[in-house]
Amino acid sequence: MSPDSVADALVSPAPPLILDARGRDQYALGTVPGAINAGREPKGFLPSTGSGPLVLILKKGATSYLKRSWSERLSPYGYKISILNGGFEAWQAAGLPVEIPASGHIKPGSTPFIIPRGLCEINSPAQVRE
């Protein structure tokens, strides 16, 4: 799929799941908004059972063996798999938005905060903010 087609699909009623299979370092530097870091090894990856389209971002120069391995890994879970043509570089070159994933992640740990009861609220302490 071309970057433009993927961007259109992402705002359609049935948006694809995006998996970034380039590895942690490249993923952390920037990816397609909403992409999940799938790691680099198809063997070590397990998705939830799903349906519908799935777009795979592979590293530059990915071999046909790697493409086939990912396809074989994901197909049994019910997804219709496509590959982002030209990879993440083509997405950037098309001027499409980029996510820097570090800002979107949350990890267990806590800073106390207060849950609001509304814009003009009575507060009640609870929960944890990441």
Place this chain on the structure above:
Amino acid sequence: MRWLIGLILLLTAFPALADEDCSECHIEIQRHFAATAMAVAARSDDFKREWGEAKQNPECLSCHAPSQAAGVVCADCHGNGPHPYARLKVPDVCARCHDAPGESTVRRHKSSLAAQRNLNCLSCHVKLGGGTHAIMGATNTEFLSMAARLHLALRQENGQQILVAAVRPRTGHALPGGTTGRSVWLIVRGLGGDKSERWRETRRFGWLKGPDGAWEEATLAPDIGVNLELPWPGRDGVQVIEAELVYRFRPGPLEEPDPRQVTISKAQMTLRQ
């Protein structure tokens, strides 16, 4: 030429219209809009409760009842004439209230992929076949159930298993949109072979008030959402992971009952043995 001058005079001299005047000609539009939450924004139970807690602060009415009606009326968005009115600029006209304190809906929309693909508020918030004014939002359960998708994934990293619970908003704006009175909860549970719960992780998204009293935004960003990463999900004999994304019409703790809460999305995964 004389008829044209007459027409211009007639149009420009037309008096400012009250809401009931509009319905005399725009019957269908008025009927559709009257059924929306916007039309009764100052009469809803949520608003009445919060407004009471706010000691009936008149500033709240600048969005909930700008013309001292039951809610928003025609002139609040379209202005007071002269007739015919200029075409509204969406989303800018929505921003007056939907970027008010405690909201960032339009601001976040402007940075979304949806905005870049030339979609605006009306692209999603108008009921199909409902004309231009059948505006719907989170109070429409069917519409709300499309607000986000939840995915689970398991990857190997440096010999360690990492579970990712990924929330992907489809709203084209912050989730939850609307005011501080709403929240979205992500609940991930690890279950044993006997379906008993072995561990649980819960996260809340929505506006919050920090210890210093300042409002902070902790809503989910459009398109990006959030990835909750949990190492070793198979600990304590866990065999199945279940996750749920819940939208609530109240901001407080999850334990506080909300009869209107909606499960937006669910995901399940069986871990390899």
